[in-house]
Amino acid sequence: MSDAWQLDLRSDDDTLTVVLAGSWRMAGRLPGSDTVATRLAAGVRRVRFDATALTDWDTGLPSFLAGVLKACAARGIAVDSAGLPAGTQQLLTLARAVPAQDLSGRGGRPAGICTQVGMAVLDFVRGVPAMLAFLGEIVQACGRLAAGRARFRARDLWLEIEEVGPRALPIVSVISFLVGLILAYLGADQLKLVGAQIFIADLVAIGMVREIGALMTGIIIAGRTGAAFAAQLGTMQVNEEIDAYRTLGISAIDFLVLPRMLALMVMVPLLTLYAGFIGMAAGLLVAYAIFDIGFFEYYTETLRALELKHFLVGLSKGSVYGAMIAFAGCLRGMQCGRSAAAVGHAATSAVVTAILLITIAASVLTIVYYQLGI
Amino acid sequence: MNAIPQIEVRELTVGYGDHVVQRDLNFAVNRGEIFVVMGGNGCGKTTLMRALVGLQPPLAGRVLFAGEDFWGAAEEDRRRLQRRLGILFQGGALWSSLTLAENVALPLAEHTALSAAQIDEIVAFKLALVGLAGFGDFYPAELSGGMKKRAGLARAMALDPEILVIDEPSSGLDPLTARRLDELIVELRDSLGTTVVVVTHDLASILAIGDNSVYLDADTHTMIATGHPQEALRNGAPQVRHFLTRGNAA
Numbered sequence: 001m002s003d004a005w006q007l008d009l010r011s012d013d014d015t016l017t018v019v020l021a022g023s024w025r026m027a028g029r030l031p032g033s034d035t036v037a038t039r040l041a042a043g044v045r046r047v048r049f050d051a052t053a054l055t056d057w058d059t060g061l062p063s064f065l066a067g068v069l070k071a072c073a074a075r076g077i078a079v080d081s082a083g084l085p086a087g088t089q090q091l092l093t094l095a096r097a098v099p100a101q102d103l104s105g106r107g108g109r110p111a112g113i114c115t116q117v118g119m120a121v122l123d124f125v126r127g128v129p130a131m132l133a134f135l136g137e138i139v140q141a142c143g144r145l146a147a148g149r150a151r152f153r154a155r156d157l158w159l160e161i162e163e164v165g166p167r168a169l170p171i172v173s174v175i176s177f178l179v180g181l182i183l184a185y186l187g188a189d190q191l192k193l194v195g196a197q198i199f200i201a202d203l204v205a206i207g208m209v210r211e212i213g214a215l216m217t218g219i220i221i222a223g224r225t226g227a228a229f230a231a232q233l234g235t236m237q238v239n240e241e242i243d244a245y246r247t248l249g250i251s252a253i254d255f256l257v258l259p260r261m262l263a264l265m266v267m268v269p270l271l272t273l274y275a276g277f278i279g280m281a282a283g284l285l286v287a288y289a290i291f292d293i294g295f296f297e298y299y300t301e302t303l304r305a306l307e308l309k310h311f312l313v314g315l316s317k318g319s320v321y322g323a324m325i326a327f328a329g330c331l332r333g334m335q336c337g338r339s340a341a342a343v344g345h346a347a348t349s350a351v352v353t354a355i356l357l358i359t360i361a362a363s364v365l366t367i368v369y370y371q372l373g374i
Numbered sequence: 375m376n377a378i379p380q381i382e383v384r385e386l387t388v389g390y391g392d393h394v395v396q397r398d399l400n401f402a403v404n405r406g407e408i409f410v411v412m413g414g415n416g417c418g419k420t421t422l423m424r425a426l427v428g429l430q431p432p433l434a435g436r437v438l439f440a441g442e443d444f445w446g447a448a449e450e451d452r453r454r455l456q457r458r459l460g461i462l463f464q465g466g467a468l469w470s471s472l473t474l475a476e477n478v479a480l481p482l483a484e485h486t487a488l489s490a491a492q493i494d495e496i497v498a499f500k501l502a503l504v505g506l507a508g509f510g511d512f513y514p515a516e517l518s519g520g521m522k523k524r525a526g527l528a529r530a531m532a533l534d535p536e537i538l539v540i541d542e543p544s545s546g547l548d549p550l551t552a553r554r555l556d557e558l559i560v561e562l563r564d565s566l567g568t569t570v571v572v573v574t575h576d577l578a579s580i581l582a583i584g585d586n587s588v589y590l591d592a593d594t595h596t597m598i599a600t601g602h603p604q605e606a607l608r609n610g611a612p613q614v615r616h617f618l619t620r621g622n623a624a
Contacts, residue, residue, distance in 0.1 A: 026482070026534065032491045058534040059566070063492075063499035087565040091503065094561050098505035339470035339515040 014045035021053035026060040033067025049083035160263035176275035180282030201301035204283030213275035218321035222354035226329035230350035233333025234343040261326040268322030328354035386435030413590035460535030466526035468514035475510030
C-alpha cells in the first residue's frame with residue numbers, strides 16, 4: 001500500500017475546505033466523520049472538497065464523506081462535492097437514492113431488570129392458553145385416532161418407535177446401571193448401621209422399578225428425543241412444510257404429532273422397565289462384590305420385595321412422562337419462529353418444558369399413588 | 375488494461391465423488407467485467423460457483439486468481455485469496471441471530487483494524503448503498519426476500535472485495551426488484567471497478583448486464599464459450615440461442 005491517509009481542514013471566510021490526501025482504505029484505520037463535524041459549528045456556510053492529492057480509496061472514503069454530508073445537512077450548510085473523485089460522487093448519490101426509513105422506536109435501550117422479569121412472567125402467562133389449545137388439539141386427534149379416522153403413515157410411527165426406543169438403549173443402559181450402583185452404595189452404607197444390608201435388594205428393586213427408572217428414562221428421553229422433536233418440527237416450520245400440510249387440509253397434529261406421541265407413550269414405559277432391570281443388576285453386582293451378600297440371597301429378597309403393582313406404577317409413570325415429552329417437544333416445535341436461532345430456542349425450550357412437566361407429574365403421581373395405597 | 379485476467383479457470387472438472395457435473399471448463403474473467411455463468415437447472419452452475427469461491431474442491435483442473443493457483447496453494451494463501459472474494463448466496467445466507475448492521479459489521483471487525491465508530495459509519499453507508507438505510511436494527515427474519523438479497527449484497531461488499539460472486543441474483547424476486555438489483559450491481563462495478571461473476575438463468579438479467587459469458591450445457595456436461603450475451607443471442611451456438619430465446623429460436 002502507498003502512503004497513509006491525510007486529512008486537512010482549511011477555513012477561509014465562511015468556507016471550510018476538506019483536503020483529502022494519500023490512501024483512504026479501510027485497512028488504514030480511517031478517521032471518523034466527527035473530526036470534520038466538530039469544525040462545522042463556527043460560522044461555516046459552505047463546505048468544499050479538494051482531493052487532488054488523493055492517491056487511492058475504497059468505500060471507507062465515501063463512508064466517511066456520507067457522515068460529513070449528513071452533519072452538513074443537519075446544520076443547513078451547503079456542500080460542493082465537485083472536488084471529489086467521480087466514483088465517490090456516484091456512490092454517494094447511490095446511497096442517497098433511497099432515503100433512510102424513519103424506524104424510531106426500534107432497538108431502543110434494553111429494558112431494566114424489573115421490566116424484563118415482568119415481561120417474562122407475562123410471556124409465560126400468555127403462553128398458557130396456547131399450551132391448552134395445543135393440548136386440546138391433541139386430545140381431539142386422539143379421539144379421531146380412537147375412532148379410526150386419524151390420518152398418518154404407519155411407517156412414520158415405526159420409524160419414530162425405532163428412533164425413540166432401540167436407539168436409546170445404550171444411553172439408558174449406562175445411566176440406569178450407574179444410578180443403580182449409586183443407590184446400592186448409598187443404601188448399603190446406611191443399612192449397615194442397623195445390620196440390615198440384605199435390604200439393599202428391596203431398596204434398589206422398588207426404587208428403580210417404581211420411581212427412579214421412570215424418572216431417569218424420562219429425563220434422558222427429554223434431552224434426546226424431546227429436543228429432536230422440537231428441532232425437526234421447528235425446521236419444518238422454517239421451511240413452511242407445516243403450512244403446506246395446513247393448506248392441503250392435512251392435520252399437522254394427526255400427521256406429525258400423533259405418531260411421535262404414540263411412539264413415546266409406548267417406548268418410554270418399555271425403556272423404564274429395561275432401566276429397572278439394569279439398575280437391579282447393578283445393585284446385585286455391588287451387593288455381591290462389595291458387601292458380601294450371596295447371589296441367590298439377593299435374588300430371593302428382590303423377588304420377595306417386588307410386586308406387580310410396583311411394575312404397574314413404573315410403567316404408568318413412564319407412559320405419562322413419554323406423553324409429557326412428546327407434548328413439550330411438539331408444542332415448542334410447532335411454535336417455532338422462522339429462523340435458525342428460533343430452532344435452537346425451540347429445542348432448548350422443549351427440554352426445559354419437558355423436564356418441568358415430568359417433575360410436576362412425578363410429584364403429583366407419587367402423592368396420588370401413596371394416598372390410594374398403591 | 376491489465377494483462378493478467380482476474381480469474382482464470384483451466385481444464386476444470388467439477389462434480390461429486392464419481393459423478394462429473396461439468397468437465398473441461400476453460401474461461402477467463404477480466405478486471406471490471408460482469409461475467410455471466412448461465413445454464414439450465416441442474417447443469418452445474420452452483421457446483422462451479424462452489425469450486426470458484428473455495429467451498430468445494432474441483433475434481434481436476436485449476437482456478438487462478440490474478441495468476442495465483444487457488445486449490446494448489448497452502449491453506450493460509452487460500453484464505454488470503456478468498457478474502458478478495460465477496461459472495462452473495464442464493465437466499466442471502468444472512469446470519470439469522472445477528473441484525474443487518476451486525477451482519478455487515480462482522481467481516482469488518484474480523485479483518486480490519488477499524489474502530490467501532492468507524493465500522494458503524496461504514497456499515498451505515500453500505501446499507502444506504504443497497505437502499506436499506508435505517509434497517510440496521512432489523513433481523514433477517516423480519517425482511518422480505520428482496521431486502522434479504524440486498525442486505526446480503528451489503529455484507530458481500532463489506533470488505534470492498536475485488537471480485538463479487540453472485541449466485542442467482544434474481545431468484546425469488548419480482549422483475550422490477552430484480553432489475554433494480556441488476557442496476558445496483560452495474561453501478562457498484564462502475565464506481566468501484568469490482569469484477570463480478572454472476573451465476574444465473576434469468577434471461578433478462580443475463581442480457582441486461584453481462585459483458586461476457588459461458589453457457590454450461592447439461593446434456594454434454596461441458597461449457598460453450600459464448601462471449602457477449604447479446605452477441606450470443608444473435609449468432610451463438612444453437613443450444614445457447616435455444617436457451618436465450620426460451621426455446622423459440624428458429
